[in-house]
Amino acid sequence: MTVVFQTAAFAPALITIVNECKQPSTIVKSLMNYIEPHGHMVSRTTDDYERMALAGCQAICEPAFWAGFDRASADGFYDYFRQITEYEPKRAARFGIKHFSWLCINPKEAEDTKLAEEVIGLIPQFIDKPGVLGIGEIGLNKNSRNELRIFEQHVQVAQDYDQLVLIHTPHLEDKLKGTRLIVDALKNFPKIKPERVIIDHVEEHTIDHVLDQGFWAGITLYPESKCTPNRAIDMLEHRHAERIWMNSACDWGISDPLAVPKTMQVMRQRGWTAEMIQRVAYENPVAFMGQSGKFHL
Amino acid sequence: MSDWTPPSTVNLVDLGFMDARSKLIDLAAFLDRVQRANQTDDFRVQALKNAIALLSLDQPTRAKEVLLSFSDPSTEPIEKATMQGAIGAYRG
Ligand SMILES: [Zn+2]
Numbered sequence: 001m002t003v004v005f006q007t008a009a010f011a012p013a014l015i016t017i018v019n020e021c022k023q024p025s026t027i028v029k030s031l032m033n034y035i036e037p038h039g040h041m042v043s044r045t046t047d048d049y050e051r052m053a054l055a056g057c058q059a060i061c062e063p064a065f066w067a068g069f070d071r072a073s074a075d076g077f078y079d080y081f082r083q084i085t086e087y088e089p090k091r092a093a094r095f096g097i098k099h100f101s102w103l104c105i106n107p108k109e110a111e112d113t114k115l116a117e118e119v120i121g122l123i124p125q126f127i128d129k130p131g132v133l134g135i136g137e138i139g140l141n142k143n144s145r146n147e148l149r150i151f152e153q154h155v156q157v158a159q160d161y162d163q164l165v166l167i168h169t170p171h172l173e174d175k176l177k178g179t180r181l182i183v184d185a186l187k188n189f190p191k192i193k194p195e196r197v198i199i200d201h202v203e204e205h206t207i208d209h210v211l212d213q214g215f216w217a218g219i220t221l222y223p224e225s226k227c228t229p230n231r232a233i234d235m236l237e238h239r240h241a242e243r244i245w246m247n248s249a250c251d252w253g254i255s256d257p258l259a260v261p262k263t264m265q266v267m268r269q270r271g272w273t274a275e276m277i278q279r280v281a282y283e284n285p286v287a288f289m290g291q292s293g294k295f296h297l
Numbered sequence: 298m299s300d301w302t303p304p305s306t307v308n309l310v311d312l313g314f315m316d317a318r319s320k321l322i323d324l325a326a327f328l329d330r331v332q333r334a335n336q337t338d339d340f341r342v343q344a345l346k347n348a349i350a351l352l353s354l355d356q357p358t359r360a361k362e363v364l365l366s367f368s369d370p371s372t373e374p375i376e377k378a379t380m381q382g383a384i385g386a387y388r389g
Contacts, residue, residue: 271304
């Protein structure tokens, strides 16, 4: 069995080894499985789906976000919502991966409030689709008044339709202020329960504020601008891995769709038990997204 | 969710020393490079130097303190976003 613990990256070879040893393959699967709770697969190749499946990915959740450019009209978002709710699930299914999605207009495009309000108006017609988990990733980018207004309008939709909420926090020097503004704004929505909200892209200076208020926290493994595997594991150990998930946020930028299984490998090197690795990489995302009532694996 | 099993003790210095050493030398070389090019007046270089001073703190909260030192400390939303990206250090 020790071989099985070594690396997710060689999952197929290991499954072969274990099958030859007549071990039940279900044991291997339960040790290798992970969920990618935040991936922008519209920007990734079909090869990436295959590599993720080989590494043990069981499900990918795709928040609506910026596509690397500003869309010219709400029609662009209508097609984007069709893409993430109808087309990507089919692409993922070819590799045995379940695909789920979240809906919104992201804060980078929210400075144009007229466009943003039109896009918010599109959400109800998609919200009952089987793979839609909630409203996200909403949040702030440059911490402007318009971004905040559109953020609050999204939270209102989540409250009206009893949806889970996935929140993007700003980058780099803007993250601390944005996280505080977001947490404060959520306090104006008493029906939004903190345990039904995940605040993503936390780092060492924001994670305690998020978790101490009862929210879930997401750690993003993104080269340069967010978090490395070792820093993610430091934070997980510090907070005993409770109410935290980790994700690659793989998108159109320099990012790694295998960041989660690679971090699982570093956890092994750092003495984590297989059970605790599974808790972070699989059970925690299931616990949070299972609250949607639609997250069936 | 709260039944936390701590990891078994491993030699973290064995695991991380060479990587940390390499990053530190890269940082030193970066400061040399910008100094030779007379670009040390850039506010980002100053922000980096301020953050480096925090590495000598005694508490195991250095990563947090470094991140805080790069952060916008203000609390009110700005009127309008005039750019989409971030720089990595607060200009003040
Ligand atoms: Zn994202």
